[in-house]
């Protein structure tokens with residue numbers, strides 16, 4: 001964890017912002033696989049990590065703003081715990097490492113919350129996303145599990161979003177560490193893609209790299225020669241030779257910071273002319289966006305810039321026609337680019353998504369479009385200095401979508417449907433980097449991972 005002063009400062013900012021009431025911050029519990037003593041790997045709640053850095057299960061932080069008191073609730077290790085798991089720090093020692101001076105038994109938590117409720121003081125909590133959190137909060141607040149999340153505090157959500165959106169140098173260092181591990185993943189995958197030759201084997205090979213670095217995957221990796229299936233699940237079917245291998249993955253640092261990179265590489269080591277043409281269009285869009293990214297610009301406008309750049313490229317190779325701006329305005333580009341340009345990244349790969357995508361990526365000025373494609377954009381609001389976002393345009397050939405639009409005659413003035421037949425087994429290309437928004441512009445974080453046609457081909461044939 002970071003130095004305790006980091007967490008004290010973050011909590012002080014939160015208290016200033018919320019001004020009064022009781023703040024509830026439950027940590028996560030172990031999640032059983034098939035019985036309680038056989039849990040999934042533990043992952044702490046990201047907001048809990050942000051405000052106190054403690055990475056043990058079954059902790060609950062209560063901040064009493066009115067009385068300026070912070071209390072960590074939990075259970076003292078028993079003799080039995082020590083017999084089975086060895087010496088563990090006491091609750092007080094854990095709290096002290098986060099700059100928290102009071103601790104209390106989990107059994108007293110309900111009483112403290114009920115007392116605040118009886119005094120009609122505001123009780124702030126975030127929406128729960130795990131069933132056990134939902135049950136705990138529901139019990140403590142005496143509100144049904146169906147209604148508990150509707151009572152989540154919007155003031156608290158907004159305060160957390162404002163704080164966590166702006167990354168400090170310590171956090172950037174963590175993200176860059178994760179990206180360093182991710183670079184090893186990509187170089188290894190480029191080298192061993194043929195020897196492993198299916199997603200399950202390749203993922204297993206890569207997981208060893210992540211674990212040896214003391215990390216984990218920030219999300220299940222996507223490794224597929226069917227890139228047009230956006231979240232293709234790994235299987236043991238051989239990769240298609242001659243196809244493009246789309247790899248979207250990232251390590252998570254030991255402190256919980258994510259990384260998220262996508263590269264698309266030729267299985268055979270060299271791009272075919274058709275693959276290269278599409279690849280260069282996506283790359284041009286990604287570079288155009290990164291060169292324009294800076295504080296004050298709306299991410300929605302960067303998404304539209306990516307779409308326009310790709311429509312121009314597709315027009316140049318005969319797959320689209322007409323003015324690119326008109327095609328984008330109509331939404332015709334979404335046949336090839338049906339997802340959003342990117343998202344915030346931090347302690348979560350889709351940072352703070354559990355607080356509600358609209359609370360993170362949209363605001364009073366920028367509301368969500370209902371247009372197919374644009375509606376999937378997770379982040380649209382104006383960027384600010386020290387935001388960290390992904391930039392991940394892509395072009396896909398999705399036969400079911402092409403067939404449906406063609407049948408409906410949808411945007412046939414912009415799309416050359418008769419030229420798409422040779423692309424039905426093309427798959428997709430996506431190129432993604434993590435970008436730090438600095439006052440002077442966007443900076444790609446982490447060490448360089450091969451991206452140009454020449455460097456990708458070199459890494460794939462080394």
Ligand SMILES: [Mn+2]
Nearest residue numbers: 260390392432
């Ligand atoms: Mn991403």
